[in-house]
Amino acid sequence: MKNTTHIILLITLIFAPQVLFAANLPADMVRIQAGCFMMGTNQNSIYEDDDDNAREKPAHKVCLDEFYLDRFEVSQKKWDSVMDFNRSVFHNPEQPITHIEWREARSFCKKTGKRLPTEAEWEYSARAGSQTRFSWGEKMDDDYLWYSGNSSREPANIGKKKPNAWGLHDMTGGVWEWVEDWFSLDYYHHSPVKNPKGPARQSFKVIRGNSWMSDEAYIRVTARHRGMSDPTLSYWVGVRCAMSPK
Numbered sequence: 001m002k003n004t005t006h007i008i009l010l011i012t013l014i015f016a017p018q019v020l021f022a023a024n025l026p027a028d029m030v031r032i033q034a035g036c037f038m039m040g041t042n043q044n045s046i047y048e049d050d051d052d053n054a055r056e057k058p059a060h061k062v063c064l065d066e067f068y069l070d071r072f073e074v075s076q077k078k079w080d081s082v083m084d085f086n087r088s089v090f091h092n093p094e095q096p097i098t099h100i101e102w103r104e105a106r107s108f109c110k111k112t113g114k115r116l117p118t119e120a121e122w123e124y125s126a127r128a129g130s131q132t133r134f135s136w137g138e139k140m141d142d143d144y145l146w147y148s149g150n151s152s153r154e155p156a157n158i159g160k161k162k163p164n165a166w167g168l169h170d171m172t173g174g175v176w177e178w179v180e181d182w183f184s185l186d187y188y189h190h191s192p193v194k195n196p197k198g199p200a201r202q203s204f205k206v207i208r209g210n211s212w213m214s215d216e217a218y219i220r221v222t223a224r225h226r227g228m229s230d231p232t233l234s235y236w237v238g239v240r241c242a243m244s245p246k
């Protein structure tokens with residue numbers, strides 16, 4: 001009997017390791033399979049301050065190991081169950097947490113047994129296999145995101161828009177999200193291919209994803225901003241956590 005059990009376990013590990021991983025996967029996370037993609041863009045765009053998008057260039061190949069990512073942005077309800085403060089302007093348990101510092105976002109993830117995603121993991125997940133302006137195509141589609149054109153002057157409840165092809169909600173629009181990496185304008189020029197972790201220590205951390213206040217002209221999956229590594233209270237920045245397979 002023991003030999004039979006060992007054989008079944010061995011077969012499972014060889015041919016379907018995801019079955020074992022899935023057993024330990026939190027219900028609110030999505031398994032993101034290992035793979036490669038083109039990160040960044042060679043297209044020309046602008047930012048709100050009329051700066052060009054050189055920070056998103058060039059498009060470059062990135063390959064990532066498997067990881068898990070939260071299906072939704074962290075809600076205030078989930079945040080309040082772990083942390084003892086909430087600086088969100090609008091207090092609603094189903095809205096995403098906002099106005100948090102990078103180190104606070106990182107602390108929340110750590111306390112829940114997770115971590116912040118790298119910037120490469122974030123974009124890979126947001127693209128969900130696409131190479132277009134949005135994960136669903138080149139044109140704006142109100143079914144997928146909250147932005148200045150359809151929001152009601154405050155963050156919307158999480159998960160009310162369609163998910164992307166990998167089952168992730170509000171990767172574009174909603175609120176900005178902290179990632180692990182330091183921000184550098186020219187990092188994409190010398191980023192390693194395998195599991196990039198961002199540049200050495202800089203002055204700012206990266207925020208990704210745009211928000212409910214972003215105008216259509218500035219929204220795209222490649223948009224990236226420098227958020228202060230300490231207080232960034234003027235930004236509507238939230239978080240979604242990642243986790244590596246155990």
